[in-house]
Each structure stands twice: as structure tokens, then as C-alpha cells.
Amino acid sequence: MRTKVQILIQTGISFDVMYADDIAISYGELNPKDLRDSIVDDLVTLKCFFNKLSLDINFTKTSYLQFQGRARFEYFTEKSLNIKVFNNKIERVETYKYLGLLIDESLTFQKHIEQIKNKVTPMIYAIRRIRKVIGIKTAYQLYFAYIYSHLIFMNPLWSVAATTTQNFLFVAQKKVLRFIQMKSRLSPSLELFSENILPLPLSPQYI
Incomplete structure (x- = not known):
């Protein structure tokens, strides 16, 4: 069984939410390097944990959504994050469907x-x-x-x-x-x- 992980990059409070076989992780770091390191560390930890339970993360269905809000941070580009875990590149998406709700990075819905x-x-x-x-x-x-x-x-x-x-x-x-x-x-x-x-x-x- 593979577990799909959705990464939500958000400015503000950090929290983790797990529902069924989907996991959403929200981050509040403003520094791109700190943000990338936190994401990679968490995914490595999750993969090790799931492996002990004979589960795995489906990295092909893992992506991240960067909430823009009213203030768009120019230095947060796709290249600046460049998230890779075990040689799997984590792609950035503009919209993600979570629990039936289509969430876009500008939160326009x-x-x-x-x-x-x-x-x-x-x-x-x-x-x-x-x-x-x-x-x-x-x-x-x-x-x-x-x-x-x-x-x-x-x-x-x-x-x-x-x-x-x-x-x-x-x-x-x-x-x-x-x-x-x-x-x-x-x-x-x-x-x-x-x-x-x-x-x-x-x-x-x-x-």
C-alpha cells in the first residue's frame, strides 16, 4: 500500500493533518533553504516510519502547493526549493484537490x-x-x-x-x-x- 503525501507551503502557523491515506503538512518558514530542509527531513522521517509498517510513500503523487496570499514572495520560486527525496523530485502544483475541495495557491477558489x-x-x-x-x-x-x-x-x-x-x-x-x-x-x-x-x-x- 502506498501513502500519498501532499505538501502545503504556507506562511503562518505549522500543523500536520492526516486523513485516510492522505497527509497534508503545512509549513510557515520564510527562508527557502530552511523550508526545503524541513520538508525533506519530514518526508524522510515519514518514509522510515511507513516502511516499518510495510507501507510506503508514493512520491509520484507527492507535490507541494505554495500559498501566495496577497503578498507574493518573489524569492520563493520553484528552483529555490528544488525538493528532492531519495532522488524523487517533488513537483509544485498550482491547484490541489483535498477532501473534495480544490485549493489553489492564491486561495481564490x-x-x-x-x-x-x-x-x-x-x-x-x-x-x-x-x-x-x-x-x-x-x-x-x-x-x-x-x-x-x-x-x-x-x-x-x-x-x-x-x-x-x-x-x-x-x-x-x-x-x-x-x-x-x-x-x-x-x-x-x-x-x-x-x-x-x-x-x-x-x-x-x-x-
């Missing part, structure tokens, strides 16, 4: 939101096509199972994305609710929501 868009769009138009032959209860069951479930999955994390980035999902949510409730596209948005049908947490200007 744009790709994650695009992923949600691709998942919910077909069902939105499927509901539109069959709405006249199904009841409103069935339509809402489809909505909660195949659309709303994606809209709220890890929402507290990706909802920090720019409002303009999230806006498509809010527009899509209103569109499918109009299909379900068989309302005109010009009907007031506020009428679509209730205590049980909550809008995405966007700015009131989009309601």
Missing part, C-alpha cells in the same frame, strides 16, 4: 467554484425539462440532492472567494428555484427563498 458549476448546471436544465411532469415535492428533492448539496459543501471555506467569482452560483441557484416554483425570470428574488430554502451567502446587491 475559482477552480472549485467552476467545478461546482459543472456539476450543477446539467441538473438545473434537467429539472427545467421535466418540471411540468413532476410535482414540486419531487423537484425540491432533486434540488437538495443534486444542487444544494454541492452549493453548501465546504461553503464556509470557499465562500471567502470574491463575490464576482461566486455570482454565477447564486444566479444558477435563483434560476433553478424559478424553474421549480414555475415563476417568471423577472420575479423578485426574495420570493424564491424561505426558512428552508436559503440563498448563498453573497452580498445583498445580488438579491
Whole structure:
């Protein structure tokens, strides 16, 4: 059995998280050499530990994600880290999927939101096509199972994305609710929501 390791390079507090067969390690060093040495030391330690358990690290699926944040450190380039462990080069990636959440190095969550868009769009138009032959209860069951479930999955994390980035999902949510409730596209948005049908947490200007 091989264990996949994902390295997250982050400015700030250091912590280790392990879930199933994936491990995410976060670092806060600002010096590239210290950062590289810490990563290599940890991976060597992990490999030795796993070998004792007849496990191994899959270095071909090991990569690191460097969080940029608002301040981009010019001296943190791919070459400056040049991470190698047992002759295995650890590649840098711009986006990584962890526990279903697409994390990008700038923490815009744009790709994650695009992923949600691709998942919910077909069902939105499927509901539109069959709405006249199904009841409103069935339509809402489809909505909660195949659309709303994606809209709220890890929402507290990706909802920090720019409002303009999230806006498509809010527009899509209103569109499918109009299909379900068989309302005109010009009907007031506020009428679509209730205590049980909550809008995405966007700015009131989009309601």
C-alpha cells in the first residue's frame, strides 16, 4: 500500500493533518533553504516510519502547493526549493484537490467554484425539462440532492472567494428555484427563498 503525501507551503502557523491515506503538512518558514530542509527531513522521517509498517510513500503523487496570499514572495520560486527525496523530485502544483475541495495557491477558489458549476448546471436544465411532469415535492428533492448539496459543501471555506467569482452560483441557484416554483425570470428574488430554502451567502446587491 502506498501513502500519498501532499505538501502545503504556507506562511503562518505549522500543523500536520492526516486523513485516510492522505497527509497534508503545512509549513510557515520564510527562508527557502530552511523550508526545503524541513520538508525533506519530514518526508524522510515519514518514509522510515511507513516502511516499518510495510507501507510506503508514493512520491509520484507527492507535490507541494505554495500559498501566495496577497503578498507574493518573489524569492520563493520553484528552483529555490528544488525538493528532492531519495532522488524523487517533488513537483509544485498550482491547484490541489483535498477532501473534495480544490485549493489553489492564491486561495481564490475559482477552480472549485467552476467545478461546482459543472456539476450543477446539467441538473438545473434537467429539472427545467421535466418540471411540468413532476410535482414540486419531487423537484425540491432533486434540488437538495443534486444542487444544494454541492452549493453548501465546504461553503464556509470557499465562500471567502470574491463575490464576482461566486455570482454565477447564486444566479444558477435563483434560476433553478424559478424553474421549480414555475415563476417568471423577472420575479423578485426574495420570493424564491424561505426558512428552508436559503440563498448563498453573497452580498445583498445580488438579491
